[in-house]
Amino acid sequence: MEQKTKLKTRLKEGEKVQGADIVCECLLRHGVRTIFGYPGGANIPIYDALYKYPELHHILVRHEQGAAHAAEGYAWANGIPGICFATSGPGATNLVTGLADAMLDSVPLVCITGQVPSPLLGTDAFQETDVLGVTLAVTKHNYLVTKAEDIAPSLYEAFYLASHGRPGPVLVDITKDAQTAYAEFHIPLPKKHLEGRVRLQATPKEVEKIVSMLNSAVRPLIIAGHGMLLSGDGKTLLQIAEKQDIPVTLTQLGLSTIPSTHRLFMGMPGMHGNVAANRAPNEADVILAVGMRFHDRVTGNVAKYAQQAKIIHIDIDPSELGKNVKPTLGVVGDAKMVLEQILPKLSKRRNPQWLKRFHQWKREETEKVYKKELHAPHLKSAQVIAEISRQTKNKATIVADVGQNQMYAARYYTFNDYNTHITSGGLGTMGFALPAGMGVKSADSNREVWIVIGDGGIQMTIQELATIVQEKLEVKIALLNNNFLGMVRQWQELFYKGNYSEVKLKNPNFQKLCDGFGIPSLKAKTFKETREAISKARKKRGPFLVEFVVEAEENVFPMIPAGAGIADMIVSPKDK
Amino acid sequence: MAKNLSTIIIWSENTPGVFFRILWLFRRKMFNIETATVGYTEIPNVTRFTITVSGNGDQVANMCKQVAKLVNVLRVEKVADEKLISRELALAKIQIKGKGEKGEILKIIEHFRAKVLHMTKDTFLVEVTGGEEKIDAFYENMKEYRIIEFVRTGRTALFK
Ligand SMILES: Cc1ncc(C[n+]2csc(CCOP(=O)(O)OP(=O)(O)O)c2C)c(N)n1
Numbered sequence: 001m002e003q004k005t006k007l008k009t010r011l012k013e014g015e016k017v018q019g020a021d022i023v024c025e026c027l028l029r030h031g032v033r034t035i036f037g038y039p040g041g042a043n044i045p046i047y048d049a050l051y052k053y054p055e056l057h058h059i060l061v062r063h064e065q066g067a068a069h070a071a072e073g074y075a076w077a078n079g080i081p082g083i084c085f086a087t088s089g090p091g092a093t094n095l096v097t098g099l100a101d102a103m104l105d106s107v108p109l110v111c112i113t114g115q116v117p118s119p120l121l122g123t124d125a126f127q128e129t130d131v132l133g134v135t136l137a138v139t140k141h142n143y144l145v146t147k148a149e150d151i152a153p154s155l156y157e158a159f160y161l162a163s164h165g166r167p168g169p170v171l172v173d174i175t176k177d178a179q180t181a182y183a184e185f186h187i188p189l190p191k192k193h194l195e196g197r198v199r200l201q202a203t204p205k206e207v208e209k210i211v212s213m214l215n216s217a218v219r220p221l222i223i224a225g226h227g228m229l230l231s232g233d234g235k236t237l238l239q240i241a242e243k244q245d246i247p248v249t250l251t252q253l254g255l256s257t258i259p260s261t262h263r264l265f266m267g268m269p270g271m272h273g274n275v276a277a278n279r280a281p282n283e284a285d286v287i288l289a290v291g292m293r294f295h296d297r298v299t300g301n302v303a304k305y306a307q308q309a310k311i312i313h314i315d316i317d318p319s320e321l322g323k324n325v326k327p328t329l330g331v332v333g334d335a336k337m338v339l340e341q342i343l344p345k346l347s348k349r350r351n352p353q354w355l356k357r358f359h360q361w362k363r364e365e366t367e368k369v370y371k372k373e374l375h376a377p378h379l380k381s382a383q384v385i386a387e388i389s390r391q392t393k394n395k396a397t398i399v400a401d402v403g404q405n406q407m408y409a410a411r412y413y414t415f416n417d418y419n420t421h422i423t424s425g426g427l428g429t430m431g432f433a434l435p436a437g438m439g440v441k442s443a444d445s446n447r448e449v450w451i452v453i454g455d456g457g458i459q460m461t462i463q464e465l466a467t468i469v470q471e472k473l474e475v476k477i478a479l480l481n482n483n484f485l486g487m488v489r490q491w492q493e494l495f496y497k498g499n500y501s502e503v504k505l506k507n508p509n510f511q512k513l514c515d516g517f518g519i520p521s522l523k524a525k526t527f528k529e530t531r532e533a534i535s536k537a538r539k540k541r542g543p544f545l546v547e548f549v550v551e552a553e554e555n556v557f558p559m560i561p562a563g564a565g566i567a568d569m570i571v572s573p574k575d576k
Numbered sequence: 577m578a579k580n581l582s583t584i585i586i587w588s589e590n591t592p593g594v595f596f597r598i599l600w601l602f603r604r605k606m607f608n609i610e611t612a613t614v615g616y617t618e619i620p621n622v623t624r625f626t627i628t629v630s631g632n633g634d635q636v637a638n639m640c641k642q643v644a645k646l647v648n649v650l651r652v653e654k655v656a657d658e659k660l661i662s663r664e665l666a667l668a669k670i671q672i673k674g675k676g677e678k679g680e681i682l683k684i685i686e687h688f689r690a691k692v693l694h695m696t697k698d699t700f701l702v703e704v705t706g707g708e709e710k711i712d713a714f715y716e717n718m719k720e721y722r723i724i725e726f727v728r729t730g731r732t733a734l735f736k
Binding site: 132133136137140141144157161193194317318319321322323326 | 593596597600604634637638641642644645646647650
């Protein structure tokens with residue numbers, strides 16, 4: 001993506017410069033403004049060149065994993081690739097978790113790592129790791145560059161691949177001698193075989209088939225996922241839903257594609273999803289699945305999933321069609337573009353009977369779950385999230401970590417605005433939220449960012465509090481402290497006879513920790529304190545952490561036990 | 577050799593690491609590669625892989641889609657056997673014990689239109705080409721004697 005606004009490029013076509021300069025020039029020309037990174041021996045020439053490019057704002061993280069997650073948050077908020085720098089060996093291996101996370105959640109990243117000088121490759125030199133080999137499994141593609149003249153072509157391809165088709169992380173490993181050698185700077189020509197690869201639109205025949213299946217459906221259901229969110233906006237999806245009165249469910253990574261308050265929004269399917277969203281697939285006659293991948297956390301046991309339904313599956317990645325669930329009709333294309341193709345051809349209709357069913361399910365969940373959670377006499381995580389939602393008028397961006405806190409965030413925040421829910425869905429990486437939230441804020445300072453995280457997760461990347469302070473990033477952190485690895489404890493309580501094996505945490509004093517980092521904080525133990533603390537956190541400029549002391553042994557319900565069918569959902573503890 | 581093999585033909589750029597990426601992906605998706613042959617083709621800088629795997633039709637079809645996502649891969653096809661002429665080559669070193677055996681072995685060689693590439697006082701080094709069944713049969717016949725070494729290349733194929 002070339003920047004449209006005026007930009008002060010440094011290099012002229014054909015100018016002879018060092019490889020490291022070419023790296024910076026390519027980033028600049030791709031519209032990069034922010035880099036998350038960490039220097040070391042093998043990428044020091046790139047850092048030297050960076051000195052000449054003040055418009056490339058570098059954020060010095062405290063651990064390379066933080067750089068990768070921050071870049072993910074940045075990409076998620078901005079829709080363009082997030083950039084990471086790391087040195088060879090340990091620098092590069094520290095990126096691996098973040099790359100794996102980005103790979104599973106289709107987040108575009110371009111990571112540039114330094115590598116030992118090419119004559120030393122393969123000699124087990126100081127800080128040499130076979131980064132190409134190590135990251136093969138966790139990148140969409142990767143490059144080893146040993147010559148300065150190959151830097152620009154590799155980076156152009158990396159940007160192209162990261163952001164086209166199904167997005168993903170791309171890593172470019174550049175040897176130190178390639179960074180220091182001189183080469184002519186040339187803008188590379190586009191590679192033909194890369195460009196022809198992505199199919200965006202459905203054929204007229206496919207469009208006709210989708211339309212006829214939907215027009216004749218009696219109990220239609222839409223399940224939209226991250227692909228829908230990534231394809232630009234949720235408007236077309238809503239238009240289709242409204243025109244045909246189709247209930248819409250959004251997977252965890254699809255949340256915030258349409259407002260949670262919309263009358264046709266029926267919640268999130270999945271292990272801790274909503275009753276309606278989980279029951280509907282087994283009663284629908286036609287399912288329109290767009291930009292989602294029938295993940296095992298969504299379907300439960302696939303053999304017991306939507307057996308009676310005709311499934312239309314639209315995805316930009318051809319290999320997703322038929323991978324987990326065999327569709328009646330599989331269509332390769334961009335979620336929004338294909339929906340735009342079918343919208344004008346759909347007939348108008350109403351489904352009052354079918355929608356009634358959803359309202360029954362919703363009532364059931366309200367009675368059995370919501371009321372209990374939200375009106376409990378002692379502080380529960382659900383209340384904390386619902387209160388954040390209320391005070392932020394449903395307009396904050398929620399960056400959730402992993403575990404119970406993540407499920408509470410997804411279930412109890414009311415998402416009003418498009419693309420305001422970010423989490424680690426596919427990999428479930430504890431420690432994601434703190435650096436990712438930092439990345440979101442640095443991408444878009446207008447957002448009110450709330451990081452929701454557990455006492456376990458925050459300690460996985462807690463060092464990034466220092467980055468937040470150094471960069472003056474105004475993020476608000478909701479630490480849900482239950483003094484347990486809550487989600488694992490829940491499994492042990494429900495499925496392992498209550499044997500709490502290694503889940504109890506003796507935690508540090510989080511207030512003192514915050515003091516040490518220079519972040520103001522508060523502790524809330526009651527709902528009243530919660531209300532006040534959130535309000536204070538929002539009023540105070542700069543970062544703020546609130547530690548909510550929530551019920552130690554609370555459980556997230558509903559729950560579909562791992563491996564069970566969606567019909568075996570436990571709605572509330574009594575069902576078990 | 578395993579039965580019910582599917583043949584997958586892959587055309588890729590001839591760049592370093594391509595072989596590794598493709599083989600890695602088969603392992604990643606839990607496929608066991610039965611045979612793989614690789615070589616240059618009529619197109620400059622294009623490498624062609626002929627890979628055989630066992631697995632049901634849907635699994636193999638999805639495997640092809642996964643391979644197609646590799647950036648260096650230009651084209652992938654799962655090809656039905658009827659559409660291909662396929663061959664493999666085998667080399668065998670056979671021990672000869674006495675005159676009688678020598679004649680018998682030569683008869684088998686002749687029958688399979690195999691070629692003797694090298695001969696010592698008491699060994700034959702034989703080359704045989706053909707479909708898998710022919711190579712299997714050749715091996716079965718030679719097993720009656722002492723096979724010192726035996727290798728086969730696995731299937732390579734062209735479209736009819
Ligand atoms: C890096 C990593 N290690 C282990 C796990 C397994 N795991 C999933 S949820 C969870 C508990 C999380 O505890 P905490 O962060 O306190 O959040 P809570 O569930 O209590 O809200 C664990 C250990 C994981 N997802 N990620």
